[in-house]
Amino acid sequence: MSKETKTSINRREFFSYLTVGWIAFTAAVAGLLGLTFRFTFPNVNFEPEMDFLAGDPADYEEGVDERWKKKYGVWIIKLEGKLAALSNICTHLGCIPNWLAGERKFKCPCHGSGFYQNGINFEGPAPRPLERFKITMTPEGIIKVDKTKIFRQEKGQWDNPESYLKV
Amino acid sequence: MFRNGIEGFAKKVRETQVWKSIFRHGPPTNSRNRAAVVAGNVFLHLHPIKLKKSGVQLGYTWCMGGLTFFIFLALTVTGVLLMFYYRPTAEYAFNDIIALREHVPLGIMREIHRWGAHAMVITVWLHMFRVFMTGSYKPPREFNWGIGVILLILTLLLSFTGYLLPWDQLAIWAITVGSNMAKATPFLGHGGPGAALAQIGDFVMVSDKNDVRFQLLAGRFVGEPALLRFYILHCVFIPLVVGVLIAIHFWRVRKDGGISAPL
Numbered sequence: 051m052s053k054e055t056k057t058s059i060n061r062r063e064f065f066s067y068l069t070v071g072w073i074a075f076t077a078a079v080a081g082l083l084g085l086t087f088r089f090t091f092p093n094v095n096f097e098p099e100m101d102f103l104a105g106d107p108a109d110y111e112e113g114v115d116e117r118w119k120k121k122y123g124v125w126i127i128k129l130e131g132k133l134a135a136l137s138n139i140c141t142h143l144g145c146i147p148n149w150l151a152g153e154r155k156f157k158c159p160c161h162g163s164g165f166y167q168n169g170i171n172f173e174g175p176a177p178r179p180l181e182r183f184k185i186t187m188t189p190e191g192i193i194k195v196d197k198t199k200i201f202r203q204e205k206g207q208w209d210n211p212e213s214y215l216k217v
Numbered sequence: 218m219f220r221n222g223i224e225g226f227a228k229k230v231r232e233t234q235v236w237k238s239i240f241r242h243g244p245p246t247n248s249r250n251r252a253a254v255v256a257g258n259v260f261l262h263l264h265p266i267k268l269k270k271s272g273v274q275l276g277y278t279w280c281m282g283g284l285t286f287f288i289f290l291a292l293t294v295t296g297v298l299l300m301f302y303y304r305p306t307a308e309y310a311f312n313d314i315i316a317l318r319e320h321v322p323l324g325i326m327r328e329i330h331r332w333g334a335h336a337m338v339i340t341v342w343l344h345m346f347r348v349f350m351t352g353s354y355k356p357p358r359e360f361n362w363g364i365g366v367i368l369l370i371l372t373l374l375l376s377f378t379g380y381l382l383p384w385d386q387l388a389i390w391a392i393t394v395g396s397n398m399a400k401a402t403p404f405l406g407h408g409g410p411g412a413a414l415a416q417i418g419d420f421v422m423v424s425d426k427n428d429v430r431f432q433l434l435a436g437r438f439v440g441e442p443a444l445l446r447f448y449i450l451h452c453v454f455i456p457l458v459v460g461v462l463i464a465i466h467f468w469r470v471r472k473d474g475g476i477s478a479p480l
Contacts, residue, residue: 095435144397160390
């Protein structure tokens with residue numbers, strides 16, 4: 051080995067390479083940890099669709115309709131000529147209230163929150179009314195409910211034309 | 218062989234290569250050998266070689282830390298046994314819980330596990346209470362107090378994750394309510410303070426599809442992925458972390474001046 055190759059890297063350069071090496075190593079470890087963290091979030095899950103077709107508006111009578119509750123978690127309510135899609139998730143801690151037809155109210159079994167048939171809370175610990183979902187009419191005249199868009203009464207969003215359907 | 222009776226036989230056994238390969242020291246009849254027993258044993262070496270007299274006084278420590286550890290071991294054994302019969306799927310979980318009571322000998326195994334879990338939460342609190350009242354959290358033991366607080370939280374998380382596994386109405390709604398608290402985590406939960414700030418136009422950065430509750434449940438609500446995730450957390454992940462922290466906890470008791478005596 052010649053003398054030249056022996057001194058081809060001096061002390062200062064060695065530390066530069068060392069620094070670059072450590073930065074690269076740290077970045078690689080951080081990247082792997084990030085990917086491992088991302089691993090815990092599945093890309094696909096097999097939960098029900100967030101929107102669905104709810105049939106002909108003429109199918110609904112005045113009051114609360116429970117036909118979509120089990121499958122999509124939605125009550126279709128028809129009050130004073132307006133259809134609305136009411137979420138069935140209690141605004142207290144996320145249980146599912148029951149519709150008590152005899153008492154004309156929604157009653158949550160977990161902590162006793164009560165809601166009128168329009169979704170307004172009136173008893174128990176629930177801090178705000180049930181949420182409503184976007185409800186629109188398709189060109190074919192079929193009701194479409196979109197659960198990704200939420201309307202809250204306490205924010206004055208129930209006046210939004212997408213939150214109800216005039217029939 | 219039995220010429221000198223039992224004692225002679227025992228002496229012969231102690232002279233065999235097998236015995237000597239297992240026990241590297243003489244019988245623990247003197248101070249030196251007793252120290253060697255503790256120092257030479259992988260489990261006992263976490264323990265101090267010598268204790269102060271006050272350390273074994275029941276009125277002083279209540280033995281609450283030791284009781285907690287004993288219950289943890291009992292829960293580990295009964296938990297492993299329960300895993301032989303329990304399948305964490307929506308189809309089987311509830312029926313397997315019933316089967317553990319109805320179709321398996323010693324049908325109280327699950328009850329032992331359940332009552333043990335309740336007992337462990339109580340003994341952990343009492344242990345913490347004792348450590349607080351005797352001032353054993355003070356320097357140089359403050360690090361071990363911190364480890365203990367983490368162990369307390371992990372004990373509660375073990376109870377929480379185990380709560381879902383029976384997969385009945387109580388379990389599902391208890392975890393629904395419990396995990397909805399994760400929804401309210403500042404910045405990390407989509408219902409929490411700060412989540413509304415992380416929004417650019419119509420693009421919501423913290424939603425129910427990427428917040429901490431989604432990570433915990435592997436979904437937007439308590440379903441089969443949540444059951445599997447809680448099962449893994451309950452049976453593998455948290456017990457492993459707890460085991461390591463218990464080892465550190467015991468080691469630090471020894472290193473920080475022994476059990477709860479004034480320094």
